[in-house]
Amino acid sequence: MATALSRQRVVERAGTRTSYRFGSPLRKSQRVAGYLFVLPTFALFLAFVLWPILYTAYLSLTSWGGFGSPRFVHFDNYSRMLHDPVARRALIVTLVLTGVTTAVLTFLGLVTAVLVNVIWSKVGVVVRTILFIPGIVSFVVSAVLWKLIYDPNIGTLNRLLGAIGLGSLQHPWLADHKTVLPAIVVVTVWGGLGFNMLIYFAGLHSIDPNLYEAAEMDGANTVQQFRHITVPSLRIVTGLIVSLGLLNGFKAFDVIFVMTGGGPNHGSEVLGTYLYSLAFGSTSGSIPQLGYASAFSVVTMVLCTLAVIAQLWLTRRADR
Amino acid sequence: MRNKWIGKSFATFVLLPFCLLMAFPFVWMLLTSLREQNTIFNGPIIPRKFTGVAYKDAWTSIDFPLHFWNSVWITSVTVIGVLIFATLSGYAFAKLDFPFRNTLFVLLLTTLMMPSTALIIPLYLELKSLGLLDSQAGLLVLYISGSAPFAMFLMRAFFQTLPDELIEAARVDGGSELTIFRRVILPLTRPGIATVVIFQFLSTWNEFLIANTVLRNTDALPLQPVLFTLMGQYSTNWPALTAGLTLSVVPVVIVYVRMQRQFVAGMMLGAVKN
Numbered sequence: 180m181a182t183a184l185s186r187q188r189v190v191e192r193a194g195t196r197t198s199y200r201f202g203s204p205l206r207k208s209q210r211v212a213g214y215l216f217v218l219p220t221f222a223l224f225l226a227f228v229l230w231p232i233l234y235t236a237y238l239s240l241t242s243w244g245g246f247g248s249p250r251f252v253h254f255d256n257y258s259r260m261l262h263d264p265v266a267r268r269a270l271i272v273t274l275v276l277t278g279v280t281t282a283v284l285t286f287l288g289l290v291t292a293v294l295v296n297v298i299w300s301k302v303g304v305v306v307r308t309i310l311f312i313p314g315i316v317s318f319v320v321s322a323v324l325w326k327l328i329y330d331p332n333i334g335t336l337n338r339l340l341g342a343i344g345l346g347s348l349q350h351p352w353l354a355d356h357k358t359v360l361p362a363i364v365v366v367t368v369w370g371g372l373g374f375n376m377l378i379y380f381a382g383l384h385s386i387d388p389n390l391y392e393a394a395e396m397d398g399a400n401t402v403q404q405f406r407h408i409t410v411p412s413l414r415i416v417t418g419l420i421v422s423l424g425l426l427n428g429f430k431a432f433d434v435i436f437v438m439t440g441g442g443p444n445h446g447s448e449v450l451g452t453y454l455y456s457l458a459f460g461s462t463s464g465s466i467p468q469l470g471y472a473s474a475f476s477v478v479t480m481v482l483c484t485l486a487v488i489a490q491l492w493l494t495r496r497a498d499r
Numbered sequence: 500m501r502n503k504w505i506g507k508s509f510a511t512f513v514l515l516p517f518c519l520l521m522a523f524p525f526v527w528m529l530l531t532s533l534r535e536q537n538t539i540f541n542g543p544i545i546p547r548k549f550t551g552v553a554y555k556d557a558w559t560s561i562d563f564p565l566h567f568w569n570s571v572w573i574t575s576v577t578v579i580g581v582l583i584f585a586t587l588s589g590y591a592f593a594k595l596d597f598p599f600r601n602t603l604f605v606l607l608l609t610t611l612m613m614p615s616t617a618l619i620i621p622l623y624l625e626l627k628s629l630g631l632l633d634s635q636a637g638l639l640v641l642y643i644s645g646s647a648p649f650a651m652f653l654m655r656a657f658f659q660t661l662p663d664e665l666i667e668a669a670r671v672d673g674g675s676e677l678t679i680f681r682r683v684i685l686p687l688t689r690p691g692i693a694t695v696v697i698f699q700f701l702s703t704w705n706e707f708l709i710a711n712t713v714l715r716n717t718d719a720l721p722l723q724p725v726l727f728t729l730m731g732q733y734s735t736n737w738p739a740l741t742a743g744l745t746l747s748v749v750p751v752v753i754v755y756v757r758m759q760r761q762f763v764a765g766m767m768l769g770a771v772k773n
Contacts, residue, residue, distance in 0.1 A: 206596065212676030213597030220588040220651055221603060223644035228610045231621035238620070291517070294510040302511060308759075309518045312525065315755050317705030319723045320744050323730050324524050327531075327737060333540055335527055342544070369521065377766060401506075430614030433707050437727055451616040458620050459712065472620055479617040487612045 232480065238473035244466045256474035265445050269453040270478070276360060276449065277428025280367045285420050287368065288375025293409070295376065296383050307380070311373030318370065318433035325366045326438045329353050353439050356446040363447060366434055371427070375420050382416035383409070415494055422490030429482040450479050532741040539737045553738030557746060560739070561729060567746070570721040573635060573642070573710075574703045580643040581650045581699050582692060588647070589654025589691075590680060594666055604655075610648040615708050626713055633716050641709055646702065650695045653765060657691030658684070694765030697758045704751060722747045 239256055241249035260266045291310060295303045313321065328335045331351035340348050352362045390408050399407070432451035435441060441448035441456065454475035457468045531539065532553050534546035557563055591597070592604050615622075622641055623632070631637030661684070669679045704722075711724040726747055733740040755762065 208676055209595050210597040212680075213591045213595035213600065216587040216591035216595065216680075217603060220584045220607065220647050223584065223640075223647060224607055224610060227622065227625070227641060227644035228613060228618070228648075229606075231618045231625060232613060234621040234624070235618065291514070294514050297510040298507050298514065299511075306514050306518055309522050312752070312755075313521060315701055315751050316748050317707060317723050317726075317751075319705075319707045319726050320748060321524070323726060323740070323744060324528055326730070327740070328524060328527070333737075335544065338544060369524070372521070374766075377763065381763075381766070426612060426614070430616045432616045437707075437730070454616070455619070458623075469620060469624075476617040476620055480613060483612045483614060483617070 235473045235476045235480075238470055239477045241470040241473075243469045245469055249470060252470065256471045259471065260474055260478075265448060265453065266475075268445055269448045269450050269475075272360065272447060273429065273431070273449040273451075273482075276363060276367075276431065277425055280364050280371075280428055281421055281424030283364065283368050284371050284375050284424050285417065287372055288379050288420060289413070289417075291372065291376045292379030292383055293405070295380060307373075307377065310376055313370050314373040316370075319437055321366060321370050322434045322437035325362075325369075326353065329362055329438075354443050356443065359439060359443065359447045363435060363438065366438070367427075367431075370434075371424075375424075378416055378420060379413065382413045386412045418490050418493040422486050422493075425486035425489075426483055429479055429486065450475050450482075454479070528741045528744055531737050532745050534738055536736060536738050553736075553742040554746070556736070556739040557729075557743040561725060561732070561743070563743065563746065565718065566720055566722050566725045569635070569719065570704060570723075570747075571750075573638065573721050574700055576639055577642040577646065577703045578696055578699045580639065581646045582695055584643065584647040585650035585654045585695060586685070586688060586692070587680075589651045590658050590684060592651070593655045593658035594661075594663070594684075595676070607648045607651065610645065611652070615645065619708060619712055622709070623712055632713055633719070635714070635719050638710060638713055641713070642703055642706070645709075646699060650699060653695055653698070654688075654691050657688070657694070661687060690761065690764070693758065693761040697754060697762045698765060700754055701751060 238249060240251060240253060242252045242255070243249035295306050295310075298306070329352040331337065331354060334352075336352065337349040340346060350358055352358045386409065390412075391404055394404050394408060430451060431449050432455065435447055435449055435452050436455065439447045441452040454472040457472035457475070460467060530544075530546060533549040533551065534553075535548060535550055536553070538546055538548075588607075592600060626632045626637040626641070629637070631640065665683060666679060669683045674682070706721075707723040707727070710721050711727065714720050714724070717725075726743060729740060729743050733743075
């Protein structure tokens with residue numbers, strides 16, 4: 180698949196890159212139209228994407244409570260970050276949650292896609308829909324729903340455990356340092372699985388069936404076929420799924436904000452929730468720390484950029 | 500042949516319980532919204548008596564229709580705005596030849612990796628200095644500018660599948676670029692537009708962070724932030740709370756079920772092109 184893709188790309192490039200000749204009236208009207216068509220989107224981009232990126236980078240070098248003008252403090256916010264135990268906790272939790280969620284989502288996505296691909300196609304349609312529906316409702320809805328399920332007193336999880344005689348396992352799931360992170364992973368996986376399954380499912384369909392036939396003739400069993408044909412053929416898809424998983428992990432906010440607010444005692448604090456509480460205040464009356472919070476914005480952006488670069492790099496390697 | 504049958508049975512055997520687990524929260528949400536408030540503490544897990552009273556509670560007590568229509572309005576304007584920006588620029592990037600085309604394209608794509616979590620502080624400050632804080636107009640500007648590049652990316656991938664000869668022929672016939680775009684291209688864009696519409700609908704309807712931050716005036720709020728406050732307000736009235744959740748999910752499920760095909764097609768387009 181890799182070579183087919185790259186060949187297609189070369190053809191595509193050759194097709195769209197028409198030679199550019201100055202002076203030709205046809206080319207000139209294309210040039211004018213091109214800029215006019217792109218201009219509105221680009222203007223919005225400059226004002227509400229590029230400018231905010233630069234502005235937050237600048238703010239991260241200042242100390243500012245929102246009134247008066249920001250005071251330039253060099254890299255103080257970043258060195259403060261290194262000594263702030265909550266910041267360290269938030270960074271570690273972000274990385275751990277992202278890593279674990281991405282790994283579980285990638286693995287389960289592939290497994291469910293393979294299984295859905297095997298079963299009778301009519302059942303497959305139903306299964307695909309059931310797995311996908313959690314992904315189309317908002318994070319707020321899923322977070323509220325799961326918060327009720329995890330509720331320590333009347334939550335369904337504890338009640339079910341009691342009903343089947345496992346009352347000793349009952350737990351205040353979101354109020355305990357040890358269980359709050361796994362509980363969040365469950366919610367994120369629940370919401371993200373259908374998407375990954377569907378992308379893998381499409382990837383499976385793009386594998387040349389002749390490969391499997393040839394392997395079968397050579398006497399390869401199902402597991403060998405999976406390891407030596409399926410997994411390598413899906414490398415580009417896996418790269419995409421992993422990088423999307425990393426991106427979603429680094430920017431995590433909604434589910435944690437709604438379910439725990441970063442608690443208990445910063446136990447589930449991530450970069451997103453911490454910068455939000457620094458800037459917009461979890462406790463009313465405290466002065467917003469816009470400079471320090473912006474430093475976390477910058478860290479988040481750097482992490483997201485790294486995830487995308489890693490994906491481009493992996494795809495290019497798989498392409499060769 | 501027998502081997503295949505065993506494989507299929509095995510896969511079904513594994514997937515079915517898994518599907519039950521995945522579907523459980525929604526089933527539970529429906530059951531809870533239909534039960535009586537006094538049975539949530541010690542009643543059976545599957546209620547014996549069903550009642551719709553919680554839906555009436557949720558509908559009237561928090562001004563549900565107002566926020567529902569806010570969501571419909573904000574989502575509609577965003578979808579239309581994004582469509583206009585994305586078809587124009589997506590077409591230019593796919594089919595028109597102009598200097599710095601690739602540079603501009605790559606620049607626009609950086610939007611895709613900048614999460615709103617990281618940009619929320621400068622965006623808030625920017626709206627504040629523009630005097631657009633606390634207004635739906637400000638929210639709409641942020642939604643459209645944040646989403647247009649991704650939609651542009653999808654539309655570009657779609658336009659690339661259209662043959663160049665079509666445009667060349669129209670040019671030879673002397674059509675201006677705008678006429679070609681309107682008369683020749685737009686009528687062929689329906690599948691691409693459908694994809695953008697469903698993606699944009701879902702992401703705007705479900706957006707929480709920006710709406711919750713830049714709108715403080717409760718009357719202007721769309722549903723998601725309201726559901727969040729509802730959670731605090733109704734911390735023990737679970738039937739009303741889950742009824743609110745269910746009502747907020749209905750449009751999403753309807754749109755998804757009706758446009759499932761375009762959605763999957765669009766995901767493939769995005770995924771493969773990426």
